[in-house]
């Protein structure tokens with residue numbers, strides 16, 4: 142299915158980001174259109190997380206541009222962007238360990254002031270029955286996979302227009318990895334636009350509409366998820382073939 146006629150929600154053009162003298166991102170161009178699931182894959186240290194941090198206004202941009210909903214993110218803080226629906230699930234989940242599941246989900250709605258928060262918590266419980274069973278349990282007592290579910294549920298509470306996921310499968314058991322990719326695919330099918338950063342290239346490309354490959358701070362390949370998955374260079378570099 143072509144998505145060329147869909148609105149570009151997130152546009153990264155020639156992005157450069159540096160940590161002191163280290164050039165972590167050296168001119169990346171990425172776009173995400175409405176309804177798409179776009180995967181950004183690459184090895185350790187390729188600059189994927191740094192790209193997400195720059196997109197959400199956490200990390201300063203050295204050069205290039207990031208536009209969200211047609212407007213430059215320069216001068217807009219992470220809070221302003223989150224309020225407009227640009228929501229990140231960070232690497233390592235970032236749940237509030239000393240709060241319960243329900244309290245964590247309520248925190249996810251911090252940018253909202255409508256009355257549908259309880260109804261949305263029920264929707265999240267529908268996606269993740271495990272969270273419902275443990276609604277009064279402290280987040281810090283949950284397994285890694287359960288915390289990833291909670292981080293995803295909390296992000297959905299913000300009603301994201303674009304959801305940025307950083308390595309959701311990191312450190313999880315194979316069964317939990319299956320579950321997490323299944324849920325990411327389901328959330329996408331429900332219409333949530335996503336930019337997924339992953340080292341698990343095969344799984345991330347298999348569910349993606351489009352993908353980008355990042356190497357040493359540069360985007361070296363891009364295309365349809367399935368085509369990238371079948372590409373011999375991708376298979377050799379990222380799928381161990």
Ligand SMILES: Nc1ncnc2c1ncn2[C@@H]1O[C@H](COP(=O)(O)OP(=O)(O)OP(=O)(O)O)[C@@H](O)[C@H]1O
Nearest residue numbers: 160163165183184185186187188189190191192340
């Ligand atoms: N806070 C920092 N200070 C200095 N250098 C950093 C910092 N964060 C990241 N880097 C460097 O920037 C480069 C890109 O790192 P980044 O975390 O963006 O890569 P990544 O592709 O997300 O890798 P990973 O999958 O391991 O998280 C690396 O060389 C890393 O060492």
